[in-house]
Amino acid sequence: xxxxxxxxxxxxxxxxxxxxxxxxxxxxxxxxxxxxxxxxxxxxxxxxxxxxxxxxxxxxxxxxxxxxxxxxxxxxxxxxxxxxxxxxxxxxxxxxxxxxxxxxxxxxxxxxxxxxxxxxxxxxxxxxxxxxxxxxxxxxxxxxxxxxxxxxxxxxxxxxxxxxxxxxxxxxxxxxxxxxxxxxxxxxxxxxxxxxxxxxxxxxxxxxxxxxxxxxxxxxxxxxxxxxxxxxxxxxxxxxxxxxxxxxxxxxxxxxxxxxxxxxxxxxxxxxxxxxxxxxxxxxxxxxxxxxxxxxxxxxxxxxxxxxxxxxxxxxxxxxxxxxxxxxxxxxxxxxxxxxxxxxxxxxxxxxxxxxxxxxxxxxxxxxxxxxxxxxxxxxxxxxxxxxxxxxxxxxxxxxxxxx
Amino acid sequence: xxxxxxxxxxxxxxxxxxxxxxxxxxxxxxxxxxxxxxxxxxxxxxxxxxxxxxxxxxxxxxxxxxxxxxxxxxxxxxxxxxxxxxxxxxxxxxxxxxxxxxxxxxxxxxxxxxxxxxxxxxxxxxxxxxxxxxxxxxxx
Numbered sequence: 001x002x003x004x005x006x007x008x009x010x011x012x013x014x015x016x017x018x019x020x021x022x023x024x025x026x027x028x029x030x031x032x033x034x035x036x037x038x039x040x041x042x043x044x045x046x047x048x049x050x051x052x053x054x055x056x057x058x059x060x061x062x063x064x065x066x067x068x069x070x071x072x073x074x075x076x077x078x079x080x081x082x083x084x085x086x087x088x089x090x091x092x093x094x095x096x097x098x099x100x101x102x103x104x105x106x107x108x109x110x111x112x113x114x115x116x117x118x119x120x121x122x123x124x125x126x127x128x129x130x131x132x133x134x135x136x137x138x139x140x141x142x143x144x145x146x147x148x149x150x151x152x153x154x155x156x157x158x159x160x161x162x163x164x165x166x167x168x169x170x171x172x173x174x175x176x177x178x179x180x181x182x183x184x185x186x187x188x189x190x191x192x193x194x195x196x197x198x199x200x201x202x203x204x205x206x207x208x209x210x211x212x213x214x215x216x217x218x219x220x221x222x223x224x225x226x227x228x229x230x231x232x233x234x235x236x237x238x239x240x241x242x243x244x245x246x247x248x249x250x251x252x253x254x255x256x257x258x259x260x261x262x263x264x265x266x267x268x269x270x271x272x273x274x275x276x277x278x279x280x281x282x283x284x285x286x287x288x289x290x291x292x293x294x295x296x297x298x299x300x301x302x303x304x305x306x307x308x309x310x311x312x313x314x315x316x317x318x319x320x321x322x323x324x325x326x327x328x329x330x331x332x333x334x335x336x337x338x339x340x341x342x343x344x345x346x347x348x349x350x351x352x353x354x355x356x357x358x359x360x361x362x363x364x365x366x367x368x369x370x371x372x373x374x375x376x377x378x379x380x381x382x383x384x385x386x387x388x389x390x391x392x393x394x395x396x397x398x399x400x401x402x403x404x
Numbered sequence: 405x406x407x408x409x410x411x412x413x414x415x416x417x418x419x420x421x422x423x424x425x426x427x428x429x430x431x432x433x434x435x436x437x438x439x440x441x442x443x444x445x446x447x448x449x450x451x452x453x454x455x456x457x458x459x460x461x462x463x464x465x466x467x468x469x470x471x472x473x474x475x476x477x478x479x480x481x482x483x484x485x486x487x488x489x490x491x492x493x494x495x496x497x498x499x500x501x502x503x504x505x506x507x508x509x510x511x512x513x514x515x516x517x518x519x520x521x522x523x524x525x526x527x528x529x530x531x532x533x534x535x536x537x538x539x540x541x542x543x544x
Contacts, residue, residue, distance in 0.1 A: 341478035
């Protein structure tokens with residue numbers, strides 16, 4: 001059971017006021033807030049053992065290296081990867097996707113096919129379009145339904161011996177739909193295609209088992225999991241990571257360098273050129289420990305309660321429409337007021353101390369599908385409360401009154 | 405009236421309100437008085453980039469004075485562009501180019517001036533001044 005009042009004590013930012021009102025933070029799908037324990041880890045690193053890793057013999061360097069590699073093991077354990085070196089530290093989900101998309105340049109041929117879903121974030125569309133431009137491969141799109149679910153029959157038809165890669169997010173950032181990735185991975189493997197799952201949105205809600213999923217690549221960002229910004233991870237099966245070439249050249253990623261020839265270091269260092277975000281990696285590990293101490297099962301139960309309550313309360317407002325009505329969704333409510341621009345609603349709601357996202361959520365194809373300029377998106381986390389949802393409902397009512 | 409005088413008048417009007425709600429309500433009201441752009445000018449070329457909502461602006465010069473018309477699909481944005489146009493319309497291009505726009509801050513719209521703000525108030529001011537620069541070039 002979640003003790004939300006106790007949990008809120010862990011997050012100093014939740015005490016602050018915005019525009020003279022207590023902050024109600026409902027933009028968790030964009031970034032989560034940071035608990036004190038993670039902030040302390042960042043301060044501790046810079047106060048006590050800041051050093052470059054993997055190269056110094058001195059004590060500080062060894063302490064920092066140990067803490068960083070410890071964090072890698074925590075992440076490995078959390079995602080249940082087989083080996084720690086299958087976890088690559090990156091600057092975030094976008095960086096992780098680009099490592100894979102760039103790495104496939106020499107593994108694809110003209111007319112090979114790549115499948116993406118209509119529910120993707122731009123960061124999981126553009127790198128693949130660029131890959132197609134480089135290789136002559138063709139991008140195929142799994143369409144979506146009015147409820148915001150993928151049309152699986154079409155996915156079945158799109159899969160063929162030409163399919164080399166399938167990319168889909170675990171959860172849609174704009175609508176909250178949980179995609180049936182287990183089934184999608186299995187089907188892709190029957191035609192020999194590799195699968196990358198974008199877990200940017202699922203990270204804070206679902207504890208995955210990459211081995212059970214048998215997924216080839218799984219990518220996520222720390223900052224949506226109560227960690228700091230600028231750090232994330234790429235999980236790849238060992239055989240795939242060995243097949244992909246390095247993404248960047250530099251220090252740390254080499255075994256031997258002469259001007260005639262350089263040999264690359266093994267995993268994970270091959271993909272970690274240069275001095276990494278050491279502090280960020282360590283804090284990522286602490287954030288994962290924190291989330292696990294709360295417990296993902298309890299988080300799911302509580303957030304679902306918030307979703308049901310929020311959906312019911314918001315639908316009490318006449319003329320309010322929710323986009324994304326799948327039965328399988330996380331605590332994201334994307335909505336509009338009839339005849340009112342989402343930007344207007346967002347502006348008024350912000351004045352009342354409530355942080356929601358407005359706009360296309362970097363998912364323009366979804367907005368085009370519904371023929372709307374954007375939505376207002378409220379995304380709940382385990383530290384939010386029903387009282388905060390009540391405040392949102394009152395704010396939206398006020399906006400409606402002012403704007404229509 | 406000069407741009408400066410119009411701006412002072414707008415600041416005066418807004419100073420009557422004690423809270424943000426009244427200011428926003430007044431701004432929404434001002435949006436209704438916006439000289440609306442003719443349908444034929446509502447083209448993609450006339451959309452101001454950098455706004456979360458759509459804003460179209462058109463400018464014409466008669467007797468060395470620029471007249472602006474505009475529209476937006478968002479009500480608050482419409483109010484903001486109406487305020488800017490009220491200050492700039494009917495003025496000489498050079499005066500528009502030289503105009504200081506600090507009054508936006510004084511009427512409590514400071515938050516809209518931040519470059520991170522998706523409504524693009526900064527882009528709107530820039531676009532109006534760009535029109536003025538273009539017409540000023542014709543006069544030279």
